[in-house]
Amino acid sequence: MATPVVMPKQGQSVESCLITKWYKKPGDRVRKGDLLFSYETDKASFEEEAETEGVLLAVFFSEGEEVPVMTTVGVIGEEGEDAAEFDPRGRDGKTPAEEGKETTPGTAGDASPPPEAPEQRSIGDKQGEREEERIKISPRARNLAAQRGVDYRRATPTGPQGRIIARDIAALSVELPGAEAPPLQAGGDFEEVEFSSARKLIARRMHASLSESAQVTLHTSFDASSLIALRKEIKKDPERLGHITFTDMIVYAVARTIRNYPELNAHILGDKLRLFRRVHLGVAVDTERGLLVPTLFDADRKTLVETAVELKRLAKECREGTINPDYLTGAGFTITNLGALGIESFTPVINPPQTGILGVNAITWRIKEDKGEYLHYPAMGLSLTFDHRALDGAPAARFLQELKENLEKFIFLLCK
C-alpha cells in the first residue's frame, strides 16, 4: 500500500520548511531508515528517513521549495501504484495552504467547505509528532550550554538522529566573544547564588514579557521648567501640601492623559484586549527584595496631594514588606522612574498582560531655539514601551505627545 512521506513538524512555531536535498529520486528502491531528503527551517537543518520500505513513487516538491509542515512531499509504495492522489496540490498543483489563502474563510453561512487538513500519517502519528517537536540534546551538550550560558536551541544539531551534541554547543559559543577564555572555576573566580523566590518570579515574568510580546520603545523629553517651578513653590511651604515628587506629578499627568488612549490602559488576552474604564496605575518601587509594583487605584480621581500621600504609603509598605498583595495587582499601565539614578533613556519592560509602561528619566539641560534665541531648559526624558500587538506606533506616539503637553503645562492640568 502506498504511504505518503510527510514534511515533519519541527517545533510549534515552524510553519514551513525548505527542502534542501533529495537523496532518492522517483523510482529508487527505499529501505526503512534510508535517508530520503534533508530540509531546514530558519534555525536548523534536519534529515528525514524512510519509515517504510518500497519504491519512491513520486516527489511533489523539489529542492529549494518551501513546504508547509505536515504536507505530503512524496509517496513510497510498490511499483505500479498510483501516487497522484497523494499530491497535495492536486492535479493542478496547489498546496492546501495556498487553497486556504484563495478561499478566504467566508462569512457565516458560506457553503464552501473549510480547507482540508494536510495529509496525516496513519502509523505512530502522535508519537512521531511528539518526538519531532522535542529538541534532542545530549546531557553533556545541555550541561555545556548551561555552563557557557548559551541557548542550546540555537545550536545546529550534528549528532546522530538530529541530536545536539557537545561540539554543536562549542560551535555556538565560539561565536560569542570570550568563548575561548579558560573555563572559570567556582570558588576562586566566582560564586554561584541561587535566585530568591522573588527573583525567580521577576525573572520568569520579565522573560515571558519579552519573549511573548512585541515591545517597542519610544523616547521623548519635555521641558520640565513648569514642573520644577511648581515643585519649588510647594516646597516652600511643606506644612501645607507635604512633599510632592516628580513621580507624583507624572503619575497625576499620566492618569489623566491615558483616558484618551484606552489601548494603553488595557490587558492583552490572546486575541483580545481588555480595555479598562477606570485608571489604576502601577508604580515601580525598588526594594531590597527586588522590584515591586504597587497599584494606585483610581489614579485619575485623586488630587495631586492624595496621589503623593498614597504613593508614599505604598512605597513604604513595599520596602517594609507589609504591602497587602491586593495592592500588587490590578494595574492597567505602569510608571517606572530611574531619573533619580541619572538614567537618560531606557527600554522599560512591560509588566504583562499590560500593554504599556512609561519610563521616567533624569533631567538634563538642553538648548532649544525660540524665536531666533537659544534657550537653556531642563528636559526630562520619557521612554514609553508599548506592545505593538495592542496598538501601533502612531497612537502610542500621540499619547506621549499629549502627555508631554500636559506636563509642560501642568498647571492647566491641575486646574481641570
Add this chain to the structure above:
Amino acid sequence: MAKALFIDPKEARKSGEITFTNIPVNKYQKSLKEEQERFSRDDLFRIYRDMAIIREFENMLYVIKTTGEYHGIKYDYPGPAHLSIGQEAAAVGQAYLLDKDDYIFGSHRSHGEILAKGLSAIEKMSPQDLYGIMEKYFDGEILKVIEGQNKRKANIKETAVKFLLYGTLAEIFGRRTGFQRGLGGSMHVFFTPFGIYPNNAIVGGSAGIALGAALNKKINRKKGIVIANIGDGALGCGPVWEAMNMAAMGQFWKLWEGEYRGGLPLIFNFFNNHYGMGGQTAGETMGFEMLARVGAGINPEQMHVERVDGFNPLAVIDAMRRKIEILEEKKGPVLLDVVTYRFVGHSPSDASTYRTKEEIQAWQEQDPLLTYKEELLQAGLATEDDFRETHEYIRELLDEILRLAVDEKISPRFDLEKNPNLIGEYMFSNERVEKFDDRPCEVLIPKEENPRLQQIKRKIRTGIKDGQPVAKSKTYQLRDGIFEALLDKFYTDPTLIAFGEDNRDWGGAFAVYRGLTEALPYHRLFNTPISEAAIVASGVGYAMTGGRVVVELMYTDFLGRAGDEVFNQLAKWQAMSAGQLKMPVILRVSVGSKYGAQHSQDWTSLVAHIPGLKVVFPATPYDAKGLMNSALMGTDPVIFFESQRIYDIGEMFHPGGVPEGYYEVPIGEPDCKREGKDLTILTVGATLYRALEAAEILEKRYGIEAEIIDARSLVPFNYQPVLDSVAKTGRIILTGDACERGSFLKEMAQTISELAFDYLDAPPVVVGARNWIVPAHELERYFFPQPEWIIDAVHERILPLSGHTPATDFSLSGQIARNRMGV
C-alpha cells in the same frame, strides 16, 4: 610419566573375558547377643538414643510444618524440610566409628546424618576440646544461648548435645545463631569442627566435592576419611559418575609416587531409600536393580562395593569398620549401597501418590526404632523404664531448643535493616594468605633449574624494543606471565595443586604449564578424565577443606559441563557458610578462536552474573602475571579468563616490560592503555588490540583521540577510572568478544549510563560479537568486533565522522529489527 605405561596392542587385542567378584548383599546377620563382646551396654543403648533423637527432631519439624506447633510451641516455618524419618539407623550406624577428623558431605536430606555425626563426635571428644570448640565458634555466640538457659554449670557433653541440636535447628529456621548464621538453611547445615561438611541441595552435588576433600586428605596427609552421603536418585546425575570415575583413576596406583601411591580415603555412600523424589530408582528410573551393581563397572576393585542393611545399625557399623580398614590401606574409593526407607514424603507436601500404603506399612513394621528396641529388651540391656526415661529426656531437650530457636530475642535473624550489606560482606573473604601450610613445598627440582624458566630468561620481556615489535619467538609472552606466577606459588604454598585435562606431560593444551611437569610430583600436578564437573567440584572440595588449587577448563565452551559446580558450588559456599569456609580456587578458562561454534565463545557474562565469583580477563603479559599473583594470594574463587588469540602476545604497554620478581595487579582495577581526550573505549579481553587499531584510524583519519581502558577485571570492578575518563571525553564505546546480547559489556554500559549520565554526549555504545553461532575461522571477522565496527559505531551512534561511509549496520532500525528476529 604416562609414557611409562605402555599400551601393548597385543594385550589390548587379546581374547578373553572380564571377571567380576561377587558383590556382597546384606551379609551381616549377627544378633545383638553375638555383638555384645564388641560393644558395651552403654554404646548399644546410645545407638538407640541417637536414633531416637533424630526421629523426634525430624518428627518435630514434620509437626511444625503440618500443624504450626509442637508441644504447644507455635511456629510458622515456611522453609524446606526434607526429613529422614526411617533412615536413622543408617545415619547412626555410619557415624558410630567416625570422629571429627572424618568428614561427611551430605544431601538435601541430611538432618539425620548431621545429628548422628555430631553426637558421635561429641561422644569421642574430651570435654575440654568440646568446650573450646563451642567457645570459639562465632565467639561463643551459640554457646551463650545454651548456657544462658542453664544457671547451674551443666555437664559439658550435655551442653554440647544441646549446642548441636540448637545450632542445627536455628540454622534451619534461618536464625543468626544457626551454624551458618541462617545463611545456609535446612539443606545446608553443617559444622566443620565436628567433621560435618556442607550438605548440598543439588542432588549428587556432594560427590565431586567429597572427592576434592579426599584429595586434600591424601595430598596434605591429613587424618581421617571422607564420605559423600548421597541418595540413590543421585546415581542419575552425570557429575556423580564423573566423581566416582575420577576417584578411581588408575594413576593413584600406577603413577603417584612414594607414600602418595594408592587410593583415596573416600566412600560414596548411597543412602538407598529407593526413591529419587517420587521416581523409583530400581525398576522405574534406573536399570541397576540393585544399586551396588554399579561399583563393578568403575574399577577392578569394584569399589569394594556391597549392599548393607541400613535398617540395622549394627550392620552398618560392621560395614563401616571393614571399609575404613580398606581406606586406611589406601585401597579406596569405596561404594556403599545402604538400604533404607523414608516413612514420610520427599517433603511434608508430598502425598506419596507414587507408592502404596501397604509398602510404607511393611517398612514401618520393620522400623529400626522398634526392632532395635526389641533386641535391646530381649538381650536384657535395657528396660521399658530406660526407654521411657530416654524419650522423656529427648522431649525436654527438644522443647527447650525449640523454645530457644523460635524466640526472636534469643535467636534473632540478621538485622538487614540496620546493616543492609551484612550478607554482601560474606560474598567474598578478601583475605591474603601466602600459604595454607608451613611445611616445605614438595618439588622435583630447584626453581632456578626449571627448563622453562631458563628459556624465559633468554626472552625479551617487552613486546616492543627500540620502536620495533619483538619477534614472537623472542618475546616474553602472556602464557609466560601466567606460568611465572604459578611456578612461584608452587614453591611458596605447599598446598597448591593444579589439575585438569592434559595438564601434565602435555603442559596444558596451550603450553601454559610447559615446565611444570618437570618441577612437580604427580600429586601436585595431574591429569584428570574429561570430566569438567568433577574437575571443578573437586577443586571446590579441596579448597573448602583447607588448600589452594588451580583447576582448568580447556575451553570456556566447556563451562556448561561444569555449570552446577561453578554456579552453585564454587560461587556460594563462602557466603552460605557465613564466612566459615574459604574458597581459594582459581578456575582457568580459555576463550578460543578458529574452532567454530563450540570452541570459540567468551562466556564472561555467565560467570559474572553469578554472585560470589571474582572474574578477571587479562590481555597483556604484565596484567596476566600480576592478576594471577593476586588471585594466588587471595582466598576467593577467581574465574581467570585467557584468550587463545593472545597467548603469544608480548608486553606492549608496561614500561620496562614484565618484572621478573613478584608483583600484583589488584583484582577489580581497570587500566588505561592509551590516553585520549575525545572518546573512551572500554575493552574486555583480547579485543583490546582491535580497539587500538581503531584508535589509530580514528586519530589519523578523523583527528579523534581515543582513550582505551582495559577492564582487566569484571567482578569486582572499580568504575571510577572509567567515569573519570567519560567525564573527560563524554563518549564511550564498550567492546569485547562476547555475544552482545546479555553480555557483561551491556551491564557495564548500563551502569555507566547511570553513573555518568550528565557527562555523556551520546549513549554508551556496545560493540560486541553477533548473536549467532561462531562461524568458521575464515568468517570470524563478520562475527567478532573489528576495528571498522568500532569506527562505524562512533559514526552512527556517537559522532558522525565527515566523509565516513559505514560498512556495518549500526542504525537504530537495524538494531530493532535484529532484536525482533532474536539475533
